[in-house]
Amino acid sequence: MENPENPKQVGRRSFLKGGLMGGVALAGAATAGKAMAAGDPLITEVQDWNRYLGDGVDANPYGTPSQFEAHVVRKNVPWLTSDAISSINFTPLHALDGIITPNGLCFERHHGGVAVIEPTAHRLMINGLVDKPLVFTMDDLKRFPRENKVYFLECAANSGMEWRGAQLNGCQFTHGMLHCVMYTGVPLRTILAEAGVKTEGRWLLAEGADASAMTRSIPMEKALDDCLVAFGMNGEALRAEQGYPLRLVVPGWEGNMWVKWLRRLEVGDKPWQQREETSKYTDLLPDGKSRRFTWAMDVKSVITNPSPQAPIKHGKGPLVLSGLAWSGQGTIKRVDVTLDGGRNWHTARLDGPSLPKALHRFYYEFDWDGSELFLQSRAIDEQGFIQPTKDQLRSVRGSNSIYHNNGIQTWYVNKDGGIENVEIS
Amino acid sequence: MENPENPKQVGRRSFLKGGLMGGVALAGAATAGKAMAAGDPLITEVQDWNRYLGDGVDANPYGTPSQFEAHVVRKNVPWLTSDAISSINFTPLHALDGIITPNGLCFERHHGGVAVIEPTAHRLMINGLVDKPLVFTMDDLKRFPRENKVYFLECAANSGMEWRGAQLNGCQFTHGMLHCVMYTGVPLRTILAEAGVKTEGRWLLAEGADASAMTRSIPMEKALDDCLVAFGMNGEALRAEQGYPLRLVVPGWEGNMWVKWLRRLEVGDKPWQQREETSKYTDLLPDGKSRRFTWAMDVKSVITNPSPQAPIKHGKGPLVLSGLAWSGQGTIKRVDVTLDGGRNWHTARLDGPSLPKALHRFYYEFDWDGSELFLQSRAIDEQGFIQPTKDQLRSVRGSNSIYHNNGIQTWYVNKDGGIENVEIS
Numbered sequence: 001m002e003n004p005e006n007p008k009q010v011g012r013r014s015f016l017k018g019g020l021m022g023g024v025a026l027a028g029a030a031t032a033g034k035a036m037a038a039g040d041p042l043i044t045e046v047q048d049w050n051r052y053l054g055d056g057v058d059a060n061p062y063g064t065p066s067q068f069e070a071h072v073v074r075k076n077v078p079w080l081t082s083d084a085i086s087s088i089n090f091t092p093l094h095a096l097d098g099i100i101t102p103n104g105l106c107f108e109r110h111h112g113g114v115a116v117i118e119p120t121a122h123r124l125m126i127n128g129l130v131d132k133p134l135v136f137t138m139d140d141l142k143r144f145p146r147e148n149k150v151y152f153l154e155c156a157a158n159s160g161m162e163w164r165g166a167q168l169n170g171c172q173f174t175h176g177m178l179h180c181v182m183y184t185g186v187p188l189r190t191i192l193a194e195a196g197v198k199t200e201g202r203w204l205l206a207e208g209a210d211a212s213a214m215t216r217s218i219p220m221e222k223a224l225d226d227c228l229v230a231f232g233m234n235g236e237a238l239r240a241e242q243g244y245p246l247r248l249v250v251p252g253w254e255g256n257m258w259v260k261w262l263r264r265l266e267v268g269d270k271p272w273q274q275r276e277e278t279s280k281y282t283d284l285l286p287d288g289k290s291r292r293f294t295w296a297m298d299v300k301s302v303i304t305n306p307s308p309q310a311p312i313k314h315g316k317g318p319l320v321l322s323g324l325a326w327s328g329q330g331t332i333k334r335v336d337v338t339l340d341g342g343r344n345w346h347t348a349r350l351d352g353p354s355l356p357k358a359l360h361r362f363y364y365e366f367d368w369d370g371s372e373l374f375l376q377s378r379a380i381d382e383q384g385f386i387q388p389t390k391d392q393l394r395s396v397r398g399s400n401s402i403y404h405n406n407g408i409q410t411w412y413v414n415k416d417g418g419i420e421n422v423e424i425s
Numbered sequence: 426m427e428n429p430e431n432p433k434q435v436g437r438r439s440f441l442k443g444g445l446m447g448g449v450a451l452a453g454a455a456t457a458g459k460a461m462a463a464g465d466p467l468i469t470e471v472q473d474w475n476r477y478l479g480d481g482v483d484a485n486p487y488g489t490p491s492q493f494e495a496h497v498v499r500k501n502v503p504w505l506t507s508d509a510i511s512s513i514n515f516t517p518l519h520a521l522d523g524i525i526t527p528n529g530l531c532f533e534r535h536h537g538g539v540a541v542i543e544p545t546a547h548r549l550m551i552n553g554l555v556d557k558p559l560v561f562t563m564d565d566l567k568r569f570p571r572e573n574k575v576y577f578l579e580c581a582a583n584s585g586m587e588w589r590g591a592q593l594n595g596c597q598f599t600h601g602m603l604h605c606v607m608y609t610g611v612p613l614r615t616i617l618a619e620a621g622v623k624t625e626g627r628w629l630l631a632e633g634a635d636a637s638a639m640t641r642s643i644p645m646e647k648a649l650d651d652c653l654v655a656f657g658m659n660g661e662a663l664r665a666e667q668g669y670p671l672r673l674v675v676p677g678w679e680g681n682m683w684v685k686w687l688r689r690l691e692v693g694d695k696p697w698q699q700r701e702e703t704s705k706y707t708d709l710l711p712d713g714k715s716r717r718f719t720w721a722m723d724v725k726s727v728i729t730n731p732s733p734q735a736p737i738k739h740g741k742g743p744l745v746l747s748g749l750a751w752s753g754q755g756t757i758k759r760v761d762v763t764l765d766g767g768r769n770w771h772t773a774r775l776d777g778p779s780l781p782k783a784l785h786r787f788y789y790e791f792d793w794d795g796s797e798l799f800l801q802s803r804a805i806d807e808q809g810f811i812q813p814t815k816d817q818l819r820s821v822r823g824s825n826s827i828y829h830n831n832g833i834q835t836w837y838v839n840k841d842g843g844i845e846n847v848e849i850s
Contacts, residue, residue: 049686050638054540057514062499066663084482097571099660102661108482108488114479123468135465135468139739145745147777148522148786184522211476213475232522234525239491318569361573
């Protein structure tokens with residue numbers, strides 16, 4: 001954070017370690033404030049930002065983050081994919097709080113790059129086993145009653161590297177194929193009703209307009225339940241990399257099914273067995289067979305702070321541990337946290353709105369005594385599903401899988417507050 | 426929306442009016458889709474975005490909106506203020522949906538420009554009638570238990586021009602000093618408890634570190650209730666123009682009290698009577714006296730679509746009317762909508778989470794017959810407060826006020842779908 005090129009910046013160490021503020025710890029374990037020091041120039045002297053007028057309102061009609069937050073960005077892992085087009089970048093979970101992900105930090109996963117589609121040139125077709133094949137413009141779609149719902153989106157491959165042991169050092173990389181926004185869109189069942197699904201129509205094919213022409217089969221039961229044909233996220237239009245102008249929202253189910261740049265919905269009587277639901281997005285079991293149609297994202301959680309990219313810098317004393325929990329089955333009922341690798345569990349505090357199939361924020365505040373820690377969190381959803389350990393998962397599914405790893409994550413904290421991704425048995 | 430310089434763009438009129446899609450209106454009043462036409466090249470031909478790979482994930486680590494949404498920006502009204510530093514820009518409410526405002530579109534109001542403060546150089550002091558004066562660094566504050574809450578923020582001067590009649594043509598300008606985000610911060614009562622408020626401490630002065638050194642008096646009752654010392658909005662750090670790295674959140678109360686770049690909290694035994702609570706942010710009554718301490722933002726609503734900046738372009742038939750409602754007293758219980766200037770009222774559909782002191786989204790779907798409309802919305806909050814007409818407000822407060830105009834807004838819709846801000850009696 002320290003920028004030697006900025007002469008206005010006051011070195012932080014000189015204050016906290018040099019004793020200018022006196023370093024007088026006040027009584028009480030929860031105390032984090034310092035007694036006022038007469039000589040602190042940040043208190044006694046008028047600072048530049050108080051002395052001179054700042055910039056006005058005109059410079060930046062669409063605002064961007066503070067210059068001091070330039071490190072809070074999506075990041076990719078170059079060796080993870082062979083090129084940048086069919087690739088991934090990750091949400092910086094360690095730098096975020098609450099349950100809403102800003103649109104500019106929502107992870108991206110593309111199979112053919114970002115399609116750039118002028119919205120008046122976009123069409124959504126519905127065909128197949130319907131009474132009336134239809135074509136909708138974006139303007140057409142915006143004439144149907146719409147809904148606003150907060151949902152998490154998790155890539156099926158999130159935490160996928162961890163099947164073979166602790167590998168990536170930071171929750172941005174182990175768990176950052178995850179975001180949560182408020183979507184605005186038309187219920188899919190409204191569109192289907194408009195076309196009229198024939199009695200034998202039991203499956204839906206969703207197809208994207210991008211260069212990968214992403215295609216996934218969705219059972220009619222889900223399509224008629226809570227799916228949305230969405231054009232908005234967090235109040236504004238979808239971002240290009242999230243499928244502008246139109247994407248499918250399939251709440252609680254794996255991200256790959258949330259087809260971006262949605263251009264076609266075909267009603268059929270059986271699944272299509274497309275590439276992305278046969279050779280990909282299936283889990284290879286030890287006996288050589290694959291699990292098929294593993295759609296729902298199971299109950300899961302991760303501690304986002306402290307974590308490898310956000311080590312403990314303040315030493316002993318009061319510490320805010322925080323993290324995220326979610327379940328494709330509904331709301332989160334409880335999150336437990338352990339500091340000693342599972343010997344003792346503590347109930348975390350859930351904070352903020354508890355919405356089905358949305359992220360939940362949890363906190364556990366404690367006094368760190370400076371000793372080594374093995375941090376874990378374990379979520380339990382409203383259906384009673386409990387997040388398993390990685391070993392429990394492997395005992396059932398082996399370690400050939402890429403997808404659907406909802407195992408408990410362990411962070412090792414050393415005595416200096418440095419943190420690593422580890423596995424313990 | 427049509428861009429003649431983009432050769433890839435297919436003219437929209439040629440399809441909708443030229444009949445290539447057949448223009449076959451299907452049965453049923455709610456039908457907005459068109460029957461499929463064999464000759465539509467947008468359906469039958471492979472488009473560029475489907476033929477060629479798009480950009481990969483690396484180009485833009487902090488994402489920005491689609492190039493086709495460049496018109497969705499905050500805007501100022503140059504003649505409204507004498508310069509751009511002590512000025513305002515407005516949230517484009519007509520282009521948004523749901524209840525979350527993206528951080529880049531949250532309106533700005535500055536009294537001394539945007540302070541640029543390196544977070545490690547920021548301090549929050551608490552002094553006055555406390556047992557222990559304290560100074561906190563940002564790192565200190567982040568060691569206290571925190572909360573995440575969705576709140577609207579409305580400038581007291583929002584709709585202020587309307588006291589003297591319909592003047593600004595668009596809800597961005599009449600109602601756009603309004604946004605709603607999820608804040609992350611430490612309850613103010615936690616900070617006050619840390620310092621220990623003396624028995625005679627009944628008021629709190631909040632002071633900003635910017636060039637205007639914004640200062641406001643807040644009664645202790647409110648300070649101990651639901652105020653936050655906030656460092657996050659919509660998951661990430663506060664934006665610079667919203668007070669980075671620290672602002673006060675005063676839920677339901679006028680935006681001016683939400684002191685940005687918060688550097689000092691002083692506990693006292695009476696209000697300070699600062700400029701911004703005496704000559705400003707008071708309402709001048711017809712008898713020459715001013716209303717004092719008008720903190721809460723009263724129940725209010727506005728139709729955001731259709732509205733002057735978002736006219737009806739699709740002609741007769743199904744129309745989605747949408748808007749926002751909010752109250753500083755809590756949640757919204759009901760919103761009524763009229764199409765004929767108040768002769769007949771219809772209950773609107775509230776959609777999305779209903780959170781206290783947060784925006785609420787409402788919809789009213791109807792079939793437009795192409796006739797003139799006088800659109801109004803009227804909100805009722807959980808305390809039973811009903812949004813008044815502008816005339817009702819003026820009968821009590823005259824028309825010298827600038828602040829706290831929560832009167833019912835009227836949009837006149839002509840037969841072509843064009844819309845104007847009007848007043849009717």
